[in-house]
Amino acid sequence: MNQNQQTELLKLQRQEIKWYCAARRARIWIKDDLGQPKRPYAIFVVEGGTEALRNYSVIENAPQAVDFETALIEAMQLSEKSSKIRRFKRYRPAQIVMEDQILVQALAPGFAGAGVDVLLSPSDLQVMDKIGMAYSVYKHEDNKPALLEIPGVSMPMATEFFAAAHDFYKAKPWKNVDNLTYITARYPANNPAAKEYCIIIMGSGGMEFGLARYDSVNVFKQALRDGRIGESRRTTTQIGITFDVPMLMPYGDHDAVEKYGWPIAGSKAYPTILKAHPRKGIIPPDAADVAFFTAALRAVPDFVSSYINPRAGLPKPASVTVELPDAHEGKRITLRYTGEDLHTFGLFGDEEGIEEIEEAKKVVKSIDDQDEVAAVMKLLELFVPIPCKPTPALIERLRGEPGASIPHGAMRIGRVFNAGNEGGITVGLLPLGEDGTMQVASLTMLKIPPTHPVYSAVHAYQKRRRAALGDQP
Numbered sequence: 001m002n003q004n005q006q007t008e009l010l011k012l013q014r015q016e017i018k019w020y021c022a023a024r025r026a027r028i029w030i031k032d033d034l035g036q037p038k039r040p041y042a043i044f045v046v047e048g049g050t051e052a053l054r055n056y057s058v059i060e061n062a063p064q065a066v067d068f069e070t071a072l073i074e075a076m077q078l079s080e081k082s083s084k085i086r087r088f089k090r091y092r093p094a095q096i097v098m099e100d101q102i103l104v105q106a107l108a109p110g111f112a113g114a115g116v117d118v119l120l121s122p123s124d125l126q127v128m129d130k131i132g133m134a135y136s137v138y139k140h141e142d143n144k145p146a147l148l149e150i151p152g153v154s155m156p157m158a159t160e161f162f163a164a165a166h167d168f169y170k171a172k173p174w175k176n177v178d179n180l181t182y183i184t185a186r187y188p189a190n191n192p193a194a195k196e197y198c199i200i201i202m203g204s205g206g207m208e209f210g211l212a213r214y215d216s217v218n219v220f221k222q223a224l225r226d227g228r229i230g231e232s233r234r235t236t237t238q239i240g241i242t243f244d245v246p247m248l249m250p251y252g253d254h255d256a257v258e259k260y261g262w263p264i265a266g267s268k269a270y271p272t273i274l275k276a277h278p279r280k281g282i283i284p285p286d287a288a289d290v291a292f293f294t295a296a297l298r299a300v301p302d303f304v305s306s307y308i309n310p311r312a313g314l315p316k317p318a319s320v321t322v323e324l325p326d327a328h329e330g331k332r333i334t335l336r337y338t339g340e341d342l343h344t345f346g347l348f349g350d351e352e353g354i355e356e357i358e359e360a361k362k363v364v365k366s367i368d369d370q371d372e373v374a375a376v377m378k379l380l381e382l383f384v385p386i387p388c389k390p391t392p393a394l395i396e397r398l399r400g401e402p403g404a405s406i407p408h409g410a411m412r413i414g415r416v417f418n419a420g421n422e423g424g425i426t427v428g429l430l431p432l433g434e435d436g437t438m439q440v441a442s443l444t445m446l447k448i449p450p451t452h453p454v455y456s457a458v459h460a461y462q463k464r465r466r467a468a469l470g471d472q473p
Contacts, residue, residue, distance in 0.1 A: 001069060001110030009114035012076055012092045018048035019093040020124070021072055023063045025258070027251040029378055030060070037247055037374070039254070043067060045075040047088075048097075054088060065106035072096060072111070097121045145284045146252025152287030157294060160327035162262035164297035165271035168211075169243055171301035174203025176309040179212075180342040182220055183303065187295045188331035189321050196336075199296055201304070202240070208420050210271070211296055212240035224342065239275040239285065241293050246270045247374065248418055271297075281428060281440035282417065295324055295333040303335045315339055373425060376443075376461045377416050379454050385412035385430055387449055394445035413446070424465055 026042040041063050045054040055075035059067060078090050095117045098104050108118040147158040179200050186196045198220045203209040214220040215236055243265075246254050249272040257264060264270055273285045273293055285293075299322040307318035317339040321332050380386065388411050390398075415428035417440075425443040444462045448455045 001073075001113065003113075005073060006110070006113040009073070009076060009092055009116070012090055014092045014094060014115055017091075017093045018095045018097060019054065019072075019075070020046045020048060020097050021068060022099050023068070025251070025255055026058055028381060029247045031378075032060070037245065039251075043071045045071055047093075052088070065103055068098075068103060069107055069110065072107075092116055095119060097124050144250040144252075144282075146250045146256060147290060148256060149252055150284060150287055150290060153290050154327070156327040157287075157291060158256070159260065159262065160325050161290060161294040161297070162257070162264075162271065164294050165241070165243070166263040166265045166269075168297040168301055169209070169265035169269045169271075171305075172203070173301045173304040174201050174209060176304050177201050178204035180224075181308065181315075182217060182340075182342070183300065183308075184217065184336045184338075185292075185296055185299075185333060186336075187292050187333040188328075189334040190332060197292070199300070201300065202242070208242060209244075209269075210240055210242040211293065211300070212238075213292070213296075221342075237275060237277050237283075239273065239289060241271055241273050241297070242420075243269045243271055244418070245374070247377070248272055276440075282415075291328065291331075295322075295328060295331070298322075298324060299333050299335055303337070307337055372461060372464075373418060376454075376457050377418060377425060379457050380413065380416045380425075380427070383452075383454055384416065385414050386452065386454060387411070388413055388429075389447040390441070391445045391447060394441055397445070398439070411446075425461070 021043070023041050023043045025039045027039075029037050029039055032038050038060070040058050040060050043057045043059070043063055045056070046052065047054050055071050057067065057071045057074075076090065076092055078088060092114065093116060096107075096111065096119070098107070098118060098120055101120050104118055104120045111118050147153050147161060148155065179202055182198050182200055184196050185199050186194050188194055195215070198214040198217045200212045200214070200220065202212055214223070219236060242248075245268050249270045253272070254270075256262065257270075273289060275283050275285045275289065277283045303318075303320060303322070307320070308315040315337065317337060319334065319336040321334045323332055390411065412430040413427045414430040417426045417428070418424075419426045419442075423442065426440055427443055427446070429439045429441060443458065444465055448458050
C-alpha cells in the first residue's frame with residue numbers, strides 16, 4: 001500500500017468494528033485458455049456482528065496479497081466497483097481478521113499506516129469458515145451436500161471413501177466383467193438384519209464407470225426385463241457411484257479434495273454418489289449409503305480378480321467376508337458371487353434374449369457431444385434460475401407418474417445435472433412440488449423463452465439430441 005492510499009484511508013472515520021476477509025473457490029466452473037475446466041476464486045469482505053457483505057471480488061487464479069489489499073480498500077471507500085453495497089457507510093474498521101499468517105505479514109504494515117490492525121485470530125477461524133461457506137457460493141445455488149455435510153459421515157470415513165474410490169478406479173475391475181455380472185453385498189456383514197444388495201460394476205461399455213446398487217437380485221433382473229439395463233422402473237430408489245469430471249461432484253467435495261489432499265485417479269475419475277427417488281428426484285445419500293459404497297469400493301476389485309476374472313480361468317461361485325480399514329470401526333463386508341450367467345438368462349425368451357443383447361452391443365453409440373454438454377451446462381449454471389415452460393410430452397409423462405405434480409403457471413430451472421449418454425442434460429424444476437420435492441426433467445422436454453441468453457445454445461442442443469435419439473433403434 002502506498003502513502004497516498006494510506007492518506008485517503010485516514011480521512012475515513014475509524015470505527016471499533018472487526019472485519020473478516022478470506023477467499024474461497026467460487027461455486028461456478030469456467031474454462032482456462034486451454035479449454036480446461038477450472039473454478040475461479042471469490043474474495044469476500046464481511047462486517048463483523050452483522051455479517052453483511054462489504055465487498056466481493058472474483059478472479060481466475062489463486063489470489064495474491066495485492067488482490068486482498070484491493071478488495072479491502074474498495075470495501076472501506078465503497079468504490080464504483082462495489083456500488084451494489086453503497087447503502088453502507090464509508091469507514092475504517094479497527095481490525096481485519098485474516099485466516100493465513102503469510103497474508104497477515106504481507107498486509108499488516110500497509111494497513112497499520114492507515115490505523116487498521118490486520119491479524120490472525122485462531123478463535124475466529126470457525127466464524128471465518130462459516131462466512132466462507134455462505135459467500136463462496138457467489139450467486140449460485142448448490143443443494144448437493146458434500147460428504148462431510150451429511151449427518152453421520154465422519155472425517156475418517158470421508159477420507160477412506162476417496163482413498164477406496166481412487167484404488168477402485170486404478171484397478172479397473174470393469175475390464176473383467178460386464179454389466180450383466182452381479183455380485184451381492186451385505187454390509188455390515190456381522191449384522192444379520194443388514195440387507196443383501198445386488199451391485200453391478202459399470203464400465204465395460206467404456207462410457208459410464210462406477211458401481212450401481214439394486215435392492216435385490218430380483219430388482220436387477222426386473223430392470224433387464226424392462227429392456228433398460230442399468231435403470232429399473234421408477235418404483236424404487238436408484239443409487240450408484242460414478243466417476244466423471246469434477247464439475248459433476250458437489251462443490252464441497254471438490255473443496256475438500258484440495259484442502260485435505262484426497263487422491264483422485266484421473267481428470268475424469270472424480271467420484272460422486274448419485275441417488276434418485278422415483279418421485280422426489282435427486283436426493284442426497286445418507287451416512288449408511290456412504291459407508292456401504294466405501295466398503296464396496298475397497299473390497300470389489302480383489303474379489304473380481306480372485307473369483308470372477310475370466311482371464312484367470314474363472315469365474316467360480318464364491319462367498320467372502322472382507323476386513324475393512326479402521327474407518328469402518330470393525331465392520332466387515334460379505335461379497336457373494338453365484339456364477340449365474342445372465343447372458344443366457346431367459347429374460348426375453350432364451351435365444352431371442354441372447355440375440356437382443358448382442359444386437360444392443362453392436363448399435364450402442366454416443367448420443368451427445370460431451371464438450372457441447374459441458375458448455376451448455378456451464379451456461380445454464382451461470383443463469384439459474386431460468387424461466388421455462390413444459391412441453392406437452394413432459395406434461396403427459398408426469399400425468400403417468402404416481403404422486404407427480406403437474407406444473408401450472410411459471411416454472412424455472414433451479415438445478416442442472418448430467419445424466420450421461422442415456423439421459424442427457426436433466427434439470428431440477430422450481431417451484432417445488434406439493435410435497436416439497438423437486439421435479440426432474442430432461443432439458444429436451446422444456447421450452448426456453450427465445451429472448452433469454454441461453455436460448456440459442458439450448459435450442460441447438462435440443463435439436464441435435466432429438467435427432468440423435470431418433471436415429472437410435
